[in-house]
Amino acid sequence: MAFDLAHTRPHRAKMVTSRSGEMVLGDNLAERSASRLDFQSKTLRSPLDEFEKRFQQNMKGLLQLGVHTFKPETNYGDAQVLPLEGKSVDLIVTSPPYASNAIDYMRAHKFSLVWMGHAVDDLSMRRSKYIGGETVADVEIEQFPSQTATILGEVTALDRKKGVALRRYYSEMTRVLSEMFRVLKYGGTSVVVVGSSILRGRDTETQNCLAEIGQSIGFEVPKIGIRHLDRNRRMMPAGSKINLDSQIQQRMHEEYVIGFYKPQSHNDLDKAL
Numbered sequence: 561m562a563f564d565l566a567h568t569r570p571h572r573a574k575m576v577t578s579r580s581g582e583m584v585l586g587d588n589l590a591e592r593s594a595s596r597l598d599f600q601s602k603t604l605r606s607p608l609d610e611f612e613k614r615f616q617q618n619m620k621g622l623l624q625l626g627v628h629t630f631k632p633e634t635n636y637g638d639a640q641v642l643p644l645e646g647k648s649v650d651l652i653v654t655s656p657p658y659a660s661n662a663i664d665y666m667r668a669h670k671f672s673l674v675w676m677g678h679a680v681d682d683l684s685m686r687r688s689k690y691i692g693g694e695t696v697a698d699v700e701i702e703q704f705p706s707q708t709a710t711i712l713g714e715v716t717a718l719d720r721k722k723g724v725a726l727r728r729y730y731s732e733m734t735r736v737l738s739e740m741f742r743v744l745k746y747g748g749t750s751v752v753v754v755g756s757s758i759l760r761g762r763d764t765e766t767q768n769c770l771a772e773i774g775q776s777i778g779f780e781v782p783k784i785g786i787r788h789l790d791r792n793r794r795m796m797p798a799g800s801k802i803n804l805d806s807q808i809q810q811r812m813h814e815e816y817v818i819g820f821y822k823p824q825s826h827n828d829l830d831k832a833l
């Protein structure tokens with residue numbers, strides 16, 4: 561009955577109808593015409609039919625792109641320790657997690673993980689290892705450049721626990737950015753899409769902190785683009801009125817596209833050495 565698995569928050573559908581049109585849940589609400597009910601209604605669909613439909617759609621799109629002209633390879637691993645050779649990658653495009661458990665990715669992944677053979681009992685251990693988690697035991701903390709350290713200090717003063725979680729997040733992202741720097745070829749680029757978070761009213765400025773951390777590692781950051789998210793097309797719809805007290809609403813109407821460039825000059829430096 562989960563309303564929205566893909567976007568992970570535990571919203572439960574209030575009115576659920578089967579494929580044949582039978583009311584499975586929320587009979588008592590059917591008479592109401594409140595506009596919110598549109599957002600709260602769900603028709604059950606067969607996951608296998610849906611999988612096939614989306615698979616066909618994706619195949620069609622991929623064939624149009626002509627990707628059959630090269631052989632893709634899929635691999636998995638931890639973004640903090642990439643299973644890739646140094647200086648072997650031309651381009652990275654990625655969207656890392658939000659800071660401080662803002663989105664529960666495990667909630668979106670758990671069914672897939674179990675279908676792929678992971679034990680249910682392992683899921684909470686895996687969740688704690690996801691970047692951006694809130695537990696801080698056994699997490700190595702990195703040194704931060706000045707602007708990031710200032711924001712960390714401010715958040716910690718407002719809420720110690722959230723400050724510590726943010727420190728974990730920026731430490732993990734420092735390792736992710738270092739790995740990107742290691743695996744990219746000189747002149748290679750990493751495009752990173754991030755959202756910021758509001759913790760106790762303070763914007764974590766994730767885009768600026770990651771840019772600063774990247775620069776301290778050796779990247780150039782020529783630009784941070786802003787992408788406005790369409791309120792109505794989000795999978796997790798924001799309310800129709802702007803509510804400045806809502807952290808979710810404040811956080812999620814913009815995302816940032818950071819361009820990290822590994823300069824050629826490092827190559828020249830290497831040669832000189």
Ligand SMILES: C[S@@+](CC[C@H](N)C(=O)[O-])C[C@H]1O[C@@H](n2cnc3c(N)ncnc32)[C@H](O)[C@@H]1O
Pocket residue numbers: 637638639640655656657658665666689690691
């Ligand atoms: C903002 S989402 C990006 C989703 C992705 N664009 C997609 O379409 O599936 C961030 C993803 O990073 C994953 N993640 C968390 N920790 C990770 C790690 N250490 N290494 C690699 N991925 C991680 C999360 O599970 C989540 O799926």
